[in-house]
Every structure is written in structure tokens, then in C-alpha cells.
Amino acid sequence: MEECKLLIIWHSRTGGSRALAEAAAAGAAGADCLAADDVTPDRLLAAGGYLFVGPENLAALSGAMKEMFDRCYYPCLGRIEGRPYATIICAGSDGENAQRQLDRIATGWRLRRVADPVIVNTAAQTPEAILAPKTIPANRLAEARDLGAALAEGLAAGIF
Template sequence: MPRLLIVHHTPSPALQAMFEAVVSGASDPELAGVEVVREPALGATAVDVLAADAIVLGTPANIGYMSGALKHFFDTVYYPCLDAGRGTPFGFYVHGNEGTEGAVASIRTVTKGMGWVVAAEPVVVLGQPTKADLERCWELGATIAAGLL
């Protein structure tokens, strides 16, 4: 069974809502052939990444950058997964109350260096997520999961 790994840092109600929407989309009954694994960024390991067939990342934008937790995740898995993880499809979502450009750029830079392949456009939300934002998160999860079937 293909495995979708969701690596997230969820320190706020806004990010919790986005995370839950991604999980809901990825876990849609029509996608029952995909195993959805959720790991907090501070707990996810290279073993998790190497066992995954696709990945969704979730982070707040903190001072114009991805969260320290997601950065720690990348620091932990970068070299162990550099060769074996090339070609891994991924997507991501970012929440911020101000600028998110730096967080988006930093995720794109690291994942490009790892050889991961963008499988869906990122969901970037400023302020309180709207119903439309949460629907885009649902679609992100569903799109990445459907790509594994």
C-alpha cells in the first residue's frame, strides 16, 4: 500500500485547522488504498521519509522563514535521504500572519536540493483560514494521495 507522510508543525488553531483539512483530503474514502502517516516535524525521521511514497509538509511562517521545527526535520533527514529520496513527490502548506514568502522560498530551496518533485501547488494562507483556504488544504491532501494510486 502506498504511504503518504504528513510532516507538520502545528502550534496554532489556524494551522490545526489546515492540518486537519489536509488529513481529511488525504484520508477520503475514495483514496482508501493510501496509508496516511502523520508525524510532527520534531519527531519525523529519515526512516519515515524513506518509507514514504509522497510527502506533505506543513509549517507556520516564523519571522519570514519556515518554523524551526521543520528546519530541524530537514537538518535531520537531508543527508540520509539525499540519494534514496530523489524524485519523491511532495506538497506543502504555510500559514502566516504577515509575510510568507521566505518560508515558501526556503521550503522550495531545500526540497529542490533533495531532489523532491512538486506534485501540487502549495497552499499559502495569511491570517485566519477561510472556508476556501481549508478546501484548498483538503484538495492538497487529496491530490497528493490520489497521485499514489
């Protein structure tokens, strides 16, 4: 398997987090962008840094993102310490609980946050809006693209 500098891991049920992850990957030349279901411990071990992109569901990290961490946590424990990470949370309201949960997992792995958390609020509050496909505003996609570029460049330059 070819080593990947930046690994972008995402989960999305309604398209918002996927659009943000793809925008980040467009900015991060050479990054590997994988759905959470496709991530293995080997992929995490081969990466130099991580961008986790996922939705907040019912005030928590989505089940598929959590399941990826559950599968990969112990095989990677003590083997990825100090590697940089950043996050993008797509939420219908504040996204803070999912962000906190993800940071606690990253703390256990001893990862190093290198960018402020990004939370994209879609303001979806009704069952219909929550379940509907999401369209992310261009300025937020640009923010994701810039974050991906900054992470990839920082890894390539040895800053992180």
C-alpha cells in the same frame, strides 16, 4: 513499519498549520500525519510523497520544521530523489520566504513539486494576534483537504 503512501509533516505553535495538516489528512485516505518532532529518516524513506505544512515565523520556515529537515536531510540524501511533494505555509503576511526556504531544501533532496504552493495568510500583525490561536477559514481548510486528496490519489494511481 507499515509503508505510508503520503506523509504529511507539520509544525504549529498557534494551531493554524495543524488545522491545515489535519484537513489535508482528512482528504488523503491512508496518509500518515506527523508532527515535525516525530518525523524520522525512516518515516521519510517509507513514504511515497510528502506534504509539508508549517508556519512562517520571522520571515523564515519555523524552527521545528527546519530542525526536522536538519535531522533528516543527510540520512535521506540520494534516497528519495524524484518523489513528489507539495506545501502549505500558514503566515501572518506573505509567507514567501518560508516557501522559498522549503523549496530550496526540497531541491537539494531532488524532490518534484506536483502542486502549486498554498500560502494561507492569517493577517496576524500585532504581538497579540501573532500569538493567539488561529482559526483557519472553512474555504482554506477545504483547499487543504482537496490538496491532500489529490496527492493521495495521484500516488495511488501512479501519476506521481
